[in-house]
Amino acid sequence: MSGKKEWQVASVLNETEKIQTQIMGDYETNIKDNLNKTTKLNNEIEEMAKLIRNFELKNIEKISKELPDEAEKIVQNLTTIKNSLSDIKLSDVNFYLQEITTISNQLHKYQQQAQKLRQTIRNNPHYLDDEYNQAQNIRKNLISLRDKLRNLKNEVESKYIATTKIYQNIDSQKQNLKDIQTQNKNLLDQANKIEQIRNQANELKSQIKKEFESLDMKKAKKFTLNEYNKLSVNIEQFLTLSDEKVIKNYQKIYGDVTSIKDKYNNLYNEFIAKKRYSESLFNEIKYKNENNLLNFVKDLFKKDAKKVSKLSYYDKYKNTHYTEEFHQLLDKASLNIAQENFDEANEILNKARELYEKVSDEVDIMRENMEAGAKLTIKIREIMLNDINFRKASINFIDGNPINGFELYCQNGDTINFEEIKFEDGNLVVNLDHTQNSNQACNVRWENLQKVFIEKGIPITDVTKNGHSILKKTKKTKTAKDTQNATM
Numbered sequence: 001m002s003g004k005k006e007w008q009v010a011s012v013l014n015e016t017e018k019i020q021t022q023i024m025g026d027y028e029t030n031i032k033d034n035l036n037k038t039t040k041l042n043n044e045i046e047e048m049a050k051l052i053r054n055f056e057l058k059n060i061e062k063i064s065k066e067l068p069d070e071a072e073k074i075v076q077n078l079t080t081i082k083n084s085l086s087d088i089k090l091s092d093v094n095f096y097l098q099e100i101t102t103i104s105n106q107l108h109k110y111q112q113q114a115q116k117l118r119q120t121i122r123n124n125p126h127y128l129d130d131e132y133n134q135a136q137n138i139r140k141n142l143i144s145l146r147d148k149l150r151n152l153k154n155e156v157e158s159k160y161i162a163t164t165k166i167y168q169n170i171d172s173q174k175q176n177l178k179d180i181q182t183q184n185k186n187l188l189d190q191a192n193k194i195e196q197i198r199n200q201a202n203e204l205k206s207q208i209k210k211e212f213e214s215l216d217m218k219k220a221k222k223f224t225l226n227e228y229n230k231l232s233v234n235i236e237q238f239l240t241l242s243d244e245k246v247i248k249n250y251q252k253i254y255g256d257v258t259s260i261k262d263k264y265n266n267l268y269n270e271f272i273a274k275k276r277y278s279e280s281l282f283n284e285i286k287y288k289n290e291n292n293l294l295n296f297v298k299d300l301f302k303k304d305a306k307k308v309s310k311l312s313y314y315d316k317y318k319n320t321h322y323t324e325e326f327h328q329l330l331d332k333a334s335l336n337i338a339q340e341n342f343d344e345a346n347e348i349l350n351k352a353r354e355l356y357e358k359v360s361d362e363v364d365i366m367r368e369n370m371e372a373g374a375k376l377t378i379k380i381r382e383i384m385l386n387d388i389n390f391r392k393a394s395i396n397f398i399d400g401n402p403i404n405g406f407e408l409y410c411q412n413g414d415t416i417n418f419e420e421i422k423f424e425d426g427n428l429v430v431n432l433d434h435t436q437n438s439n440q441a442c443n444v445r446w447e448n449l450q451k452v453f454i455e456k457g458i459p460i461t462d463v464t465k466n467g468h469s470i471l472k473k474t475k476k477t478k479t480a481k482d483t484q485n486a487t488m
Contacts, residue, residue, distance in 0.1 A: 016139075016368070016372045016423065016426060016428075017111060017114060017142070018372075018375075019367070019368045019371050019372050020142055020146055020368060021107070021111070023146065023364050023367070023368060024103075024107065024145070024146055024149050026292075027146075027149045027150055027152075027153045028100055028104070028149065030153050030156075030157070031096065031100060031149075031152060031153050031156045032100070034156045034157050034159075034160040035093050035096055035097065035156060035160075037160055038091055038093055038156075038159060038160045038163045039093050041160075041163045041164060041166075041167045042090045042091070042093065042163065044167060045088065045090065045163070045166060045167055045170055046090075048170050048171065048173075048174045049085050049088060049170060051174065051177070052081060052082060052085060052170075052173060052174065052177055053082060053085065055078070055177055055180075055181075057074065057075065057078060057180075057184050058184060058185075058188065059188050059191075060074075060075065060184075062188065062191050062192075063184075063187045063188055063191045065191070066190070066191035066194040066251075067187055067190060067191055067194070067251060067254070067255070068251075069251065069252075069255045070187055070251075070254070070255050070258055071187065073255075073258075073259065073262065074180060074183055074184060074187065077176070077180055077262065077266075078177075078180055081173050081176055081177055081180070084169075084170075084173055085170075085173075088166055088170065089166075090163065090166070091159040091160075091162070091163055096152065096155075096156050096159075099152055100149075100152070103145055103148060103149050103152070106141075106145055107142070107145050110138050110141050110142055110145070113134075113138055114135075114138050114142075117131055117134055117135055117138065118457065118459065121454060121459040121461075122454050122455065122457070122459065132461050135459075139426050139427075142426070143425070143426055150361060150364070154357060161281065161284070164277065164280055164281075165277055168273040168274075168276050168277045168280070169273055171273065171276075172269040172270060172272065172273035173269075175265075175269045175272075176265070176266060176269055179262070179265045179266075179269075183258060183261075183262065186258075187258070190207070190254065193207065194250075201242075201243030201244075201246040201247055202243075204246050204247065204250045205238070205239050205246055207254075208235065208238060208239070208250070208253055208254060208257065209235070209239065211254065211257045211258075212231070212232075212235050212257055215228070215257070215260065215261060216261075216264070219264040219265070219267075219268050220260060220261075220264050222264075222268075223263070223264040223267040223268060223271070224260050224263050224264045224267070227260050227263065228260060231256050231257065231260055234253060234256065235253065235257075238253045271340070274342040274343075275337070275340070275342060277342070277346070278333075278337050278342045278345045278346055278349070279337060281346060281349045281350075281353075282330070282333055282334065282337065282345075282349055285330070285349055285352050285353050285356065286330060288356065289309050289310075289311060289326065289356060290309065292309070292310055292360070293307035293308060293309060294307060294308060294309075294310060294313050294363070294367065295307055295308075296308065296313065296316065297370050297371065297374050297397075297402040298402075300371060300374060300375075309323065310356070310359060310360050310363040311323040311326050311356065311359055313363055313366075313367070314359045314362065314363050314366070317366060317370075317401060317402070317403045318403070322355060322359050325355065326352055326355055326356060329348055329349070329351055329352040329355070330349075330352055332348050333345045333348040333349045333352065336348065365425070366403060368423070368426075369403075369422065369423040369424065369425070369426075370402045370403060370423075372423050373402070373405060373406055373421055373422045373423050374402065374406065376421065376423075376428070376458070377395055377406040377408055377418075377421045378395070379456070379457075379458065380408060380418065380421065380453075380458070381393045381395060381408055381410075383452060383453060383456050383458075384408070384410045384416070387452050387456070388410075388412075388449060388452060389412065390410045390411060390412035390416075391411060391412050392409075392410065392411040392412075393408060393409070393410045393411075394408070394409050395407070395408050396409070398420065398422075404422070405420050405421055405422025405429070406418075406420075406421045406422065407419055407420070407421070408421060414434065414435065415433075415434070415435040416432055416433075416434050416435075417432060417433045417434075417435070418430065418431075418432045419431050419432060419433055420432075446463050446470050446471060447471060450463070450471060
């Protein structure tokens with residue numbers, strides 16, 4: 001009986017579950033890695049926050065007596081730094097660890113159900129409607145777990161990126177605190193000197209000149225150029241004043257020097273925090289693309305095959321140009337970082353990250369379908385050659401692309417052409433054409449073939465022709481005529 005057939009196979013195949021387990025394992029590894037990094041950052045953030053909260057200015061009363069304006073500024077700066085801690089909200093790592101455990105337990109439960117169901121089908125070759133429905137439910141649950149774990153992966157990564165930004169910000173505040181410590185010490189030294197040399201104008205001039213020369217020229221000109229130029233003129237005028245006016249104006253000019261130093265240090269620390277965050281985001285995205293590598297389907301069974309990024313994988317099978325687009329975004333972001341346009345760089349990097357994650361999620365589904373299809377096709381080929389005793393069996397990609405599925409052409413007098421073997425969202429699709437050898441009896445008995453496939457772990461539940469079951473008809477009738485009709 002020649003013609004096209006359709007197989008109904010219960011979706012509890014080892015091939016599907018293995019690739020699903022591998023993909024979910026990759027998700028879990030990614031989640032745990034980001035949680036570990038987040039935990040480390042959380043600990044460092046808490047240590048820095050504790051240091052800032054417990055910091056106290058030394059001898060501020062004495063400084064206030066001699067340099068009241070500068071004392072007020074340093075107190076206000078410290079208050080601003082401590083108040084910044086109120087915005088810190090750390091991620092709850094334990095919550096996500098519990099989520100992973102819950103998903104892992106559910107995955108193990110469904111895998112056990114699938115194994116038990118495979119055994120039931122293997123031991124009972126009859127058409128099993130209930131078992132087939134159970135298999136469909138297991139598949140749906142596994143896909144749901146995969147999607148849930150993928151969403152958890154994306155959420156944890158976002159939490160890690162947010163924690164990184166918090167870390168860079170509080171590290172900036174920590175640097176500001178170090179600057180305050182230095183300023184506190186300098187102010188105390190100056191307060192002590194003012195007591196000693198209140199009437200020694202020349203020493204005050206020398207001290208102002210020394211303080212002005214101690215400014216970081218690069219930072220001052222980069223972040224406070226106008227203030228620096230104005231201060232330079234005022235210093236020159238101050239050094240020409242009479243002794244009486246030097247003493248009178250000392251506090252003001254000294255305050256101007258410390259004010260510009262405080263301002264450019266704060267701006268510099270903010271600049272460094274932004275720069276480090278952009279560089280960190282750039283490296284994270286670049287690392288992800290360069291290290292999550294895959295084999296093309298044609299290279300799955302080659303030991304030393306070159307691996308490619310998920311973007312290149314997607315481009316090959318979907319005929320897109322996302323790799324080029326991704327690298328253009330990274331190049332543009334890198335240029336903006338070099339030009340210190342950090343906000344624009346971050347916006348571009350987030351576009352690159354969204355592009356990568358979108359493609360990555362689609363690649364995981366493509367890979368699951370194609371690799372499961374490839375492995376199942378090879379398994380069917382081995383069965384046809386070694387157990388069904390066909391002489392020839394050749395495999396090809398449909399239309400030259402494994403995303404369309406696989407074709408298996410088998411010959412043994414009769415010809416069975418598996419015109420389509422593929423997975424679509426976990427569902428197996430098998431279409432075949434059976435051509436009977438002319439002038440000879442049909443060599444294929446489908447009930448025997450079904451039994452062999454079930455024993456090899458491929459649970460065929462039915463074969464149909466023109467919408468009618470071949471296997472059911474064969475099993476329900478006992479006449480010689482019907483038996484011959486059931487033989488292909």
